[in-house]
Amino acid sequence: MEVAQHASFLHSTSEWPQLQLERGRQTSLVEQIVEQVTHLVYQNDLIVGAKMPSVRQFAKCNAISTFTVVESYERLITLGLLCSRRGSGYFVSKPAGLPVATAQAELPNSLDALNPDLYSGVSSALPAGSGWLPPEWYGDDILLDAVRQSMRIPTQRLRGYGNALGFTSLRQHLARHLSAELFAVDAEQILLTHGATHAFDLILRTLCKPGDTVFVENPGYSNLLSLIRHYGCHPVGIRRNRDGLDLDDLLAKALQHPPKLMFVNTVLHNPLGTSLSQAQAHRLLALAEQFDFWLVEDDIYRELCPRPEPSLAAMDGLRRVVRVGSFSKTLSPTLRVGSVCAAAPLISELLRVKMLTGLTTSEINERAVLHAISSRLYRRMLDKLKRQLDISRNASMNLLLEAGLTPLAEPRGGMFISAGWDHSAVTASDIAEQALQFRILLAPNDFFTLTPDPQPWFRFNIAYSNTAELLAFFRSVRHSSL
Template identity: 65%
Template sequence: MATTGTGPALPAAWPALPIDRASRASLVEQIVAAIAAMVKRKELRVGTRMPSVRQFARSNGVSTFTVVEAYDRLLNLGLLSSRRGAGFFVARSAPPALLPATGVDPMVPATTTVDALTPDLYSGVSEALPVGAGWLPPEWYGDTTILDAVRQAMKIPANRLRGYGHPLGFPTLRQHLAAQLSDSLFAVDAEQILLTHGATHAFDLILRTLTRPGDCVLVEDPGYSNLTSLIRHHGCIPVAVARGDDGLDFAMLAAQAAACQPKLMFVNTVLQNPLGTSLSQAQAHRLLGVAEQFDFWLVEDDIYRELAARGEASLAAMDGLRRVIRVGSFSKTLSPVLRVGSICASPSLLPELLRVKMLAGLTTSKINERAVYHAVSARPYHKMVEKLIGQLQSHRERTIDVLAEVGMTPVARPRGGMFVSAGWPADESNRSARLIAGQALKAGILLSPGEFFMLGPSPTVWFRFNVAYAAEAPALLTFLHTVRP
């Protein structure tokens, strides 16, 4: 390849990339993936000058706007650099965090996991049996608890309807949360609590505050599917750390942390979604040690703690909110319609999180927060949660028995909570859980395939089952009999 004073030059004729206009992936995604692959194969070496935006657009029959966005993504990912007046140049010899253990090339943007199935998994308006959904039946929360709380919340004097509400969130709810956490887990002040529109909003604020495009973020694999898409949306690179029946793979965690120097890691300490497992006290201590060694934040997704046994490990309690940011939510013990979550963080970090919250959307809903306060502070609440735990336990055991009838075994043995993830051993048919989920939807059954929760391909066909709906569902059993290997 010829060289110039500014580094290796491309051939005069830039080769057309294999762009498929019928693909579900956008033109931008295909261009980014193709160039990342060329860098990986060393067809493009460090210092190679890329064609101008107009040259690239002309060679590939795309608009200059498409090329600009693709180059911008490649800049954010660190694969390209730009020099004023000189153009764009290859900046890396290999994608960061490219470890065989991840199962995928994290630099090649995957198509989003949100497809025709996922809106139904969150909307609650589908007529399909919600075996794969993340919410409990409304009647499990009690007949009047939520309605009474909403009625109480609406009783606001007119003179309190001025303004947008407290930036941190409804003070009385924050004080209640601080008292509950201080009593059961760790000492925290109400001024260290920021209320959000649910846990996903909390994750978004944390990513906005602590990461920049191109940063690596560690995630559990399998783990929360929406989180991976959110990380990619921010231009960051999700990097997998395997989690199974025995907890986290610490050898893989150390290797990934050393390779990609992550800014933070998201982890479900208790009743992990989708496996339902919990980290032991020893594993939690070890995780804190790795975070300290490689200097990254730990975001503890703690939304299932109220459904777990007392005494389970708490990263926030062990760490005292020095390196841990705790995210909570009420969607699992109250209705998910009440979108209220919380962030507990150190006094040094909270002001910046608050600033980002106000920039991104001002304050959160005082009505929702008042309703949550009235619900969780009412006398029947704790009895309702205890009843939930009992119902989940009996339905969980029944679900495991039902799935065994069609040859399905748990991916991991859950310690509690709402989910059982189970599947069949690997076979030679190369079947896809996603395709089976599509067939199930046509049969009126909403499944969550294992691919939703993993960064790479799964060696087996498995699904996450909501035990509240799967335990007593003859239609599910009939369908699984028809598709079993």
Template identity: 65%
Template sequence: MPNTVFDLSVTSLEGGNLEWPFLHLKRGKETNLVEQIFVAVSQMIAQRELPIGNKMPSVRQFAKCNGISTFTVVEAYDRLVSSGLLASRRGSGYFVARTEVAAAPPALVFQATPTAIDTLTPDLYSGMSGALPVGAGWLPPEWYGEATILEAVRHAMKIPANRLRGYGHPLGFPSLRQHMASTLSDKLYAVEPDQILLTHGATHAFDLILRTLTKPGDTVLVEDPSYSNLLSLIRYHGCVPVGIPRNETGLDLDFLAQQLSQCAPKLMIVNTVLQNPLGTSLSQAQAHRLLALAEQYDFWLIEDDIYRELAMPGEASLAAMDGLRRVIRVGSFSKTLSPVFRVGSISASNTLLPELARIKMLAGLTTSEINERAVYHAISARHYRHMLERLVVQLDAGRERLIEKLAELGMKPIARPRGGMFVSAGWPGAQSEDWNGKLVADLALKAGILLSPNEFFMLSKPANVWFRFNVAYADTPMLYKFLQTIKPESAH
């Protein structure tokens, strides 16, 4: 079967009953057993090998037949139920519900020869490279306040002995959720601790949301440009990303309305404040119109709100305007503390949060209470607010110096940031095969500099060559000396 990650055959057990699919599953770290089972059973249903009303084997039977864990089967069956292909009847099991199947997700393709960008990606996230991380998404520890972080870790390690049993609370460390609920209720919107689910960072939060709310073939709207990992994650789930242009003035809401008349998206992911990579924020008017469109066309809004604490007070908040009815808010502490903690959050309605928690437990059980305790001690310390104020001042000063220096090199911001840690800037000339972000990133890597080129963030083809610069690492002679040697006219 070409272009698939499995070889499907059916074995007959108990008198030839076709309820017993035996799948030749590919095993290994580059494969996903749940995805293989989902696609295989979907195809069997579409080809009428499993007709409507046919009873599926029990979870235990399916697992035994295929030599896999019941955990894997439960997650695969849940995805089939969510897609409408199977129905679950209490006390009776699982049955085929319909035969219409959404387009199968594309097979996972692994490149044998990485491009310049592929080779950069691990270093940009690991922090282990010796190269200057100009394109990184985190700040140096000294900018956060190393003493604050280390003190929080020491407090967290004093965990009571009785907390060393079990996996912890499914929603996450209760004290941290209580503190977050109190802070959010004071500053943005009313929320209860049980409406907050802690995650392994924002990317984990997006993954759980996609697992819960989408199925292969669904349309997911994203900003263009947007967070680089997000586009790959959406495709991994078999969904179709559709880009909505975003520039210095915000989202192109007219283009969005046009797209909504042609497709029926399940959700849209929006960076309301200090958008990555542009550093811009939506106006109150744009946020209200976006909510109105979501209401009119009935889709979820996922608010990526991880830069809120670096923004000026009073910026638009979709969650505050909506009250978590149609909006799901994603938060993180990686930008204001340290990414090493890997603590993020989802705030959602009382009706949706339990299902998100169930998927979290299915996909990986609970999150780290040690990390969550450390974050709690850090953000509840008296000097945390002062640390944030100093950080914002430092970022503002560094950002202005960087913009001024880039201008001297002929580079202009593609949008004027309203704050935060990024400046995206480039040259005005059109890109080509001989002059593009990949080419410059490759040259920078050879010079010991990690850049984040436009291709990381764009769903559409970039018109010109630009990069996302981290304010904390970019204001250095090393980078400026390199950029002086890289000019559009010298690339031809």
């Protein structure tokens, strides 16, 4: 679909470009107008605050009825792309999920799971495949107040590097919470890190040596695969699908390649959004016992789960399970605070490696997290966040189905839906590169898999996926490529 683009219309409604409307198409004129205006907004050809033509001007310019324009404007208002001001007309507004363009808001030259631009959060593109939630979903008060409070650190605390294990009060708070909710743990069994990826790094450095076999879920967390290879270890993928972890596949591969350890998302798996059943968790622990390997439980999504789910750490008592937590999904990825819970002897080894590679973690960040999660508003905020996720998940699922994509699994909660097609003439990566031209950031399947997947699919962040722009893009891809 070609859309006429003239920069002058940003400042003058009299020079509004004529849209490419086709009366013979199955898509109605209203839907075509919504798609094309949405495209202009996300391309920043229509800037936030720009005044739209009046209903009569728009109708005259495009040779359509005023009734069609009114319905189109109403739909655009519903989508959050327009707002009306009594006596003034219609104006472009900032829809949920549209980042504000900045001088640094450039698109990445190409897609790569480790491209720094994909993590910056400053791109003006729609982050449909991103791993973070919109800041406004958390509520400004709790986080900003926590950051302000953290800056009131006593002067004497600025003289040294801080506690090597991490801020004592935060570890004590985590120990109380975990002991009440999941399993008994002491504050000395908790090591604070710069987020979950730092925790994975410390665990690999401590427990593995080059040539060791490491089991991962396939599909699974993209950065983890690169990290394992970086240390000269051999990643082996264990199938994960809509039914959970394929434990028969694990057994067969353990007989061939006995692993040193395995990373597993028990709850709200990234990217499928599924959780292990109690029976699967029991059998997984039995296999870890049989083949004598460590289980690293990536547990960073548990607080987003709408219902209780199994905990490997609770079932095992931290004998051969190492639990990794983080606050990047429930507060902000900017704070960079994660945690490792493990048996005391392993914590001592992890602490030694932490000191060797980076000394201590930021007490200021850890103080901010403590203040936030100690607040009476935190639980209320989490409940609100889960309700918002439920609403957005349903809306995004409906949109993806409307676009012709099939979900790989039914998510049990959380941030992600993975969906794609059974057949395609092009790969998911090719489609993701094409999406960049429309200022849409997608996460294709090869970010998450060890081996090529003939079925093209993508991980979608439900906070940014219920948009007319995304629907229009996938409709065009489906029409031209499938």
